[in-house]
Structure formats: structure tokens, C-alpha cells
Amino acid sequence: MVTLEDTKAWLRVDSADEDALIESFIATAEDIVEGILRFPLSDYAGVVPEPVKHAIYFAVSKLYEERNELNTTELTDVLRTLLFAYREVEW
Template identity: 65%
Template structure:
């Protein structure tokens, strides 16, 4: 996996987190969210050569927010359903 497509600062703004106590945790959530997005897209995010579409960034933000806010009661079925809806138009038929 290459560099993260969303920054820690952007993600903290999305989450409305102002402290730095959980920066490492949030960065790990970003990396995990991007892996999930790649799995649903069925191709690496690095294939976007020019810029990442906003819907894909929002998919990452959504996933990170679920990981962060619902980490003790995470519903992966719901996350996958929303991600598939957000990413449908970019998804490849197979790997």
C-alpha cells in the first residue's frame, strides 16, 4: 500500500477531533479503511494517476468514522453495504 489518500489532518477535521492523543490510532484506521476500499474497488488506489475522486475519499472518511466512533460495536455488513454503494461506479468486475 502506498501513501494514504487522505491526510490525518483531513480525517481529524471530518471526525471533529482536535487533540493529538489518538493520531496513531486514526492513522491505522485510515490505512485499514483504504485497504477495505481497495478490496471493494478490486484495484489499488494507486491506479488513480491524477486525482482521487471525492466519492472514494468520502468512502474512506465514512469508514474511518465508523471505526473510530463504533469501534466496540462495529457492523461490518453495514460498512460494506455503504462502501459498495459509494464505490459502485468505480468498481472493476474482478481483480
């Protein structure tokens, strides 16, 4: 849903040293966002709303910047707020 290049720009990372780590954070963030939305991101068929992309970028930035001290409850609370309008009632 988001590219490594765009995510690195969001994070302001210039080198390729942590590309694998950032890619793993992108996959994790997408899984978290899917869980909150209660549907797969692939349902967007290429037209992902900007707030959903921003939620993924936000999650990646929290995973990247706070990887040793991440407050997952805080992260999911913010993501639920960002994604509320797009969230399905149930899976």
C-alpha cells in the same frame, strides 16, 4: 489517499492524543476500499475522485466511532453502494 489532518477535521478531533489510532483506521479503511474497488488506490495517481475519498472518511468514522460495536456487514454494504460506479468487475 487522505491525510491525517483532513481525516481529523472530518471526525472533528482536535487533539493529537489519538493520531496513531486514526492513522491505523485510515490504513484499514483504504484496504477495505481497495477490496471493494478491486484495484489499488495508487492507480488513481494523485487524482482521487471525491466519492472515493468520502468512502474512506466514512469508513474511518465508522471504525473510530463504533470500534467496540462495529457492524462490518453494514459498513461494507454502504461502501459498495458509494463506490459502485468506480468498482472494477474483477481483480
